Amino acid sequence: MTSMSTKVRSRGACDPGLLWGLVVLGLTGVVMIYSATRAALVGAGFNPHYYLERQGLFVAVGIIVMYLFSLVDYRRLEILSTPFYIAIVVALLGVFVIGQSSRGAQRWFNFGFFQVQPSEFAVLVLILAVATYCERRPNGLAMYDVVRILLMTALPLLMIVVQPDLGTSIIIVLTISAMMVVAGVPPRFMSFLAVMGSLAVVVGVYGNILQKYQVDRFVSFLNQNSSDPKIQALLYEVSNAKNAIGSGGLHGAGFFHGLQTVLGYVPEQRTDFIFTAIGEQLGFIGSAFLILLLAFVAYRMFRIGQLARDTMGRVICLGVFVFFAFSCFENIGMTMGIMPVTGIPLPLLSYGGSAALVFYSAGGIVLSVSRRMVR
Secondary structure, eight states: HHHHHHHHHTTTTHHHHHHHHHHHHHHHHHHHHHHHHHHHHHHHTTTTTTHHHHHHHHHHHHHHHHHHHHHOOGGGGGHHHHHHOOOOOHHHHHHHHHHHHEEEEEEEEEOOSSSEEEEHHHHHHHHHHHHHHHHHHOOOOOOHHHHHHHHHHHHHHHHHHHHOHHHHHHHHHHHHHHHHHHHOOHHHHHHHHHHHHHHHHHHHHHOOOSHHHHHHHHHHTTTTOOOOOHHHHHHHHHHHHHHHHHHHTOOSSSSOHHHHOOOTTTTTTTTTHHHHHHHHHHHHHHHHHHHHHHHHHHHHHHHHHHHOHHHHHHHHHHHHHHHHHHHHHHHHHHTTTOOOOOOOOTTTTTTOHHHHHHHHHHHHHHHHHHHHHHO
């Protein structure tokens, strides 16, 4: 009788709200990236459809990967968690040997047509690794288990910090911390880890461990009203981003319009600052609708985790939820000046093949959990 029940659940339909929410976000991202880059490409004499075609391909591949992951029983990923972990550690080490360097950061493998950023995949691999470990501890985590998880996380985390990629490092810390809480780590121990983490930040800032530009970004964020020319120069991106969003007004300037977007006043508008193009062209109404869609997708991930039938499912969904939700909050927040600039992409809306593939893979795993959750 039990096997029959399990068999019926395994053939259940995946969550339609999450599925279509992720698809709509990806397609919206393709349109907004095209709208944000067409004028600049035409002015430079390049193919105006360059980023449209590439992001369209990334999203199409991502949707296929998401669907395939949704068909696979997420519990089968348990046997792959260790090989995935080893592979991502090797990839992160390889970045320092044969990776591509850009603006002082060594984060990518360049394969000609596309670039791969291993740190993006490291977040998802760690989610699977920690969830697998927690599944094997049904009675909760002892102190020894917590230490094992921290060591498991520390190895890739330190390599990502050195690249340097502070934004992804912060996401990893927050995601793994939330997963440990769900897995049963006592609150008093999490409080101790929070204090130690705060001390590590202080040491990083004042001990010259962080890069100078990272410290400068944080200092400028805390002093946005300063009249110091050096600080105002550091706030150039944020100032133009806020101007672009504000100029959109209630209804926006419309697709392929908007002074800030057309003239390219906002740097990296197709990637880190894609929300400025959304704000200027779609206005408050369009931006609010998109934020609600992002919130709905995050809620479905959280809800599926609540209804998951086992520890592994719950921990995976909670990890993906934090990964997705904080990425949205940080990216949109930094364009509005309420969060420091860290270079975190806006999920499925920013340009980038690695990010699209990672978020669609994560969504597919959550959809797999939804097929087998308690209804």
